Amino acid sequence: MAHCHNVGMHIEVPGGGKKVVLVGNPNAGKSVFFNYLTGMYVDVSNYPGTTLEISHGRMGKNVIVDTPGVYGISSFNDEEKVARDVILAADTVINVVNAVQLERDLFLTQQVIDTGVPVIVALNMIDEAEKQGVEIDIDLLSELLGVPVIPTVAVKKKGLEEVKNNISQARPGWIDPELRRQLGTMLNRVGSQGEALLILEGDPAVSERHGLKPGDRREEIYKKRRERVNDVVKRVMKETSSSTGLAESLGRLMIRPATGIPILALALYVMFKVIGVFVAGTVVGITEESIMLGIYEPAVRGLVGQFVSEDSVLGTILTGEFGVLTMTFTYTLGLLMPLVAGFYFFLSLFEDSGYLPRIATLVDRVLSGIGLNGRAIIPLILGFGCVTMATIVTRLLGSERERRIAIFLLGLTIPCSAQLGVILGLLAPLGTQYIILYSVAVFSVLVVVGTLMHTALSGKSTDLLIDLPPLRLPRIDNVIKKTATKSYQFLKEAFPLFALGSFLISVFQVTGILEVLQNLLAPLTVGWLQLPAEASTAFIMGIVRRDFGAAGLAGMSMGAMETVVALITITLFVPCIASILVLFKERSKFEAALMWCGSWVIAFLVGGMVAQLSDILGQNHRVSLITAAIIAVSVLIIIGCRVLNRNRSVKNRSAAVVNK
Amino acid sequence: MTLDTVKRGQSFRIVSIPDNGVRAQAIRFGIAEGEVVTCDEVIPAGPIVLRKKRQQIAVGRKLAAGIIVE
Numbered sequence: 190m191a192h193c194h195n196v197g198m199h200i201e202v203p204g205g206g207k208k209v210v211l212v213g214n215p216n217a218g219k220s221v222f223f224n225y226l227t228g229m230y231v232d233v234s235n236y237p238g239t240t241l242e243i244s245h246g247r248m249g250k251n252v253i254v255d256t257p258g259v260y261g262i263s264s265f266n267d268e269e270k271v272a273r274d275v276i277l278a279a280d281t282v283i284n285v286v287n288a289v290q291l292e293r294d295l296f297l298t299q300q301v302i303d304t305g306v307p308v309i310v311a312l313n314m315i316d317e318a319e320k321q322g323v324e325i326d327i328d329l330l331s332e333l334l335g336v337p338v339i340p341t342v343a344v345k346k347k348g349l350e351e352v353k354n355n356i357s358q359a360r361p362g363w364i365d366p367e368l369r370r371q372l373g374t375m376l377n378r379v380g381s382q383g384e385a386l387l388i389l390e391g392d393p394a395v396s397e398r399h400g401l402k403p404g405d406r407r408e409e410i411y412k413k414r415r416e417r418v419n420d421v422v423k424r425v426m427k428e429t430s431s432s433t434g435l436a437e438s439l440g441r442l443m444i445r446p447a448t449g450i451p452i453l454a455l456a457l458y459v460m461f462k463v464i465g466v467f468v469a470g471t472v473v474g475i476t477e478e479s480i481m482l483g484i485y486e487p488a489v490r491g492l493v494g495q496f497v498s499e500d501s502v503l504g505t506i507l508t509g510e511f512g513v514l515t516m517t518f519t520y521t522l523g524l525l526m527p528l529v530a531g532f533y534f535f536l537s538l539f540e541d542s543g544y545l546p547r548i549a550t551l552v553d554r555v556l557s558g559i560g561l562n563g564r565a566i567i568p569l570i571l572g573f574g575c576v577t578m579a580t581i582v583t584r585l586l587g588s589e590r591e592r593r594i595a596i597f598l599l600g601l602t603i604p605c606s607a608q609l610g611v612i613l614g615l616l617a618p619l620g621t622q623y624i625i626l627y628s629v630a631v632f633s634v635l636v637v638v639g640t641l642m643h644t645a646l647s648g649k650s651t652d653l654l655i656d657l658p659p660l661r662l663p664r665i666d667n668v669i670k671k672t673a674t675k676s677y678q679f680l681k682e683a684f685p686l687f688a689l690g691s692f693l694i695s696v697f698q699v700t701g702i703l704e705v706l707q708n709l710l711a712p713l714t715v716g717w718l719q720l721p722a723e724a725s726t727a728f729i730m731g732i733v734r735r736d737f738g739a740a741g742l743a744g745m746s747m748g749a750m751e752t753v754v755a756l757i758t759i760t761l762f763v764p765c766i767a768s769i770l771v772l773f774k775e776r777s778k779f780e781a782a783l784m785w786c787g788s789w790v791i792a793f794l795v796g797g798m799v800a801q802l803s804d805i806l807g808q809n810h811r812v813s814l815i816t817a818a819i820i821a822v823s824v825l826i827i828i829g830c831r832v833l834n835r836n837r838s839v840k841n842r843s844a845a846v847v848n849k
Numbered sequence: 850m851t852l853d854t855v856k857r858g859q860s861f862r863i864v865s866i867p868d869n870g871v872r873a874q875a876i877r878f879g880i881a882e883g884e885v886v887t888c889d890e891v892i893p894a895g896p897i898v899l900r901k902k903r904q905q906i907a908v909g910r911k912l913a914a915g916i917i918v919e
Contacts, residue, residue, distance in 0.1 A: 260874070260877045260878065261877045265874065290903060292879045293877075296876075296877050296879070321903070323903075407869075407873060408869070408872065411873055411876040411877070411881075412881060414876075415876045415877075415879065415881050418879075428902075440905075441890065444890060444892060444898065444907075446892065446893060446895075546907070550895070550907040551892065551895075553892070553895050553907070553909055553910075554892060554893075554894050554895030554896070557909065557910065562909055652871070652908075652912035653896055653908065654878075654906065654907075654908055654909065654912060655906070656878060656904070656906055657906065657907055
């Protein structure tokens with residue numbers, strides 16, 4: 190059986206039933222179809238080796254399987270790999286095509302048809318296409334593709350029933366005769382047309398499963414397919430007008446810096462206001478204070494206390510200050526979960542409306558200076574929610590080099606929401622000057638370290654190449670579903686790490702290692718950072734939870750400058766223990782250890798420099814002078830790196846010319 | 850000339866795209882070698898936004914510098 194090669198996920202199909210797979214480009218409207226076809230009972234399971242969830246549900250005897258939105262199937266990213274494997278195992282494919290973006294979407298349609306699987310096309314958003322002056326000859330499209338095509342308006346439930354009733358009409362479509370011949374030859378060797386196609390197209394994973402060398406025909410096949418699709422579109426589509434609507438003008442304003450930056454600032458302001466005030470205040474007040482600390486923890490302590498004494502070693506580990514049963518649950522469920530859900534809600538909102546790729550386009554220029562491209566804005570924004578989660582999300586970046594830079598910068602410079610609240614509480618009473626000093630110091634470290642890594646690391650970062658879908662009003666049910674799935678996924682992945690973290694810290698506490706560390710750190714805190722000795726306790730607490738560290742500082746009496754020095758240091762200091770565990774999971778041990786030590790060094794280096802500077806400069810105007818000094822040093826380093834980079838690229842270019 | 854030197858509103862033909870992976874992605878998006886596209890927007894020192902019918906694609910500046918158009 191060819192299907193046994195599709196390692197990954199096994200989905201039960203009852204006898205006589207078919208595996209019907211929904212396929213489409215991102216935002217084509219697949220989810221509406223999925224919900225309509227499957228109804229209430231849906232299974233969501235993780236696709237092994239990825240962070241992606243695959244939903245599947247029953248429709249009579251058949252099983253409907255959803256796939257991530259993709260532009261084509263191969264191995265370029267996790268979404269594609271998952272879609273590829275699910276499609277290769279399909280009995281029938283329902284391909285949801287966006288009528289407004291026919292030219293783009295039909296590439297995937299033709300690729301799926303080329304795999305030989307029976308296909309039925311749902312030509313979706315047909316009303317939107319008409320509104321935009323696009324007329325499509327549906328009968329001719331069906332004839333040219335060789336598969337049934339049904340016009341639909343999924344959000345208005347138009348055409349869905351027809352698609353449902355016609356699933357059995359799906360059939361293999363038209364394939365280029367030349368490609369069919371090549372497929373025939375390969376088919377004899379691998380036994381499945383879909384796998385034969387992917388091998389010809391040079392897909393490394395599918396080739397490896399058959400012990401074959403990846404083919405070198407990708408470009409040739411892709412080009413022919415593209416020509417065919419363009420030809421089909423030319424024949425079936427008539428454009429009566431090409432109006433530029435309000436959405437298009439707004440989309441333009443979002444990517445032009447003069448208007449785009451204020452729009453982005455406003456969007457982020459609203460996001461932080463809602464998350465900072467409503468979620469962090471009201472919601473967390475209920476979930477953490479009332480429910481977890483008020484009801485849950487006393488109940489667990491009482492229950493466990495019946496069997497083990499709370500002061501015993503086991504009692505401390507289970508229900509002590511950092512207990513596995515107490516802190517882990519309170520922290521992840523009471524504090525982090527609402528915040529993470531809040532961040533995912535806004536991210537889904539930006540994504541569903543089409544704003545997110547425009548943010549990526551707007552900030553691409555800035556991020557390219559630190560070796561990232563515009564897409565890296567996603568983990569960077571999420572980092573303000575939870576660094577642990579953002580570190581996992583860096584999987585969407587295009588290269589190992591980018592992941593390395595992004596992960597280190599996240600752990601080093603982005604204060605997570607839990608910590609941010611405490612930091613803002615301590616900073617606010619000090620006045621604007623000090624707030625600026627703190628922000629400038631942390632932001633400078635982000636830019637300088639990013640630039641240095643970009644200059645020093647070998648290899649190349651990927652460039653931005655991103656589709657800007659038409660703007661639209663976000664669909665709330667879509668946004669909520671996405672928020673729920675992603676938050677749940679975060680919980681599933683991060684919870685064991687937080688539990689392990691709590692356990693390790695409790696062990697440190699019971700064995701006295703925590704105290705030893707505090708004493709070791711004290712000389713550095715007093716001599717170099719010029720802070721009270723107790724500050725070292727706060728730093729060590731920061732290893733447990735970043736907000737513990739910051740909160741530890743709140744109880745100490747320090748001057749304004751000392752507070753800022755302490756806050757800068759604790760922000761840059763190593764991320765919480767769960768983040769560290771993710772770091773070790775995602776990177777090699779050596780690299781993770783290097784990053785962890787790096788944050789120690791940089792935190793104390795920068796914090797100490799600010800402290801020493803303020804000592805040298807004396808009381809007068811020292812805040813603005815220190816701020817200016819930090820900016821000056823940063824600018825110098827960045828210019829130095831730029832010059833170095835330019836020389837290098839000039840050298841590369843002249844070498845390339847010589848080679849020609 | 851290269852894509853990073855085009856101006857807003859200009860139409861041109863894509864002659865060559867470096868890197869296999871980028872080329873494959875470009876074909877999927879419909880902006881393959883040989884296609885005629887319009888420059889919709891140039892972000893100062895940033896990406897170039899291309900348009901072909903209703904399809905808009907943002908191309909990073911460095912990548913654009915390697916794409917030859919005419």
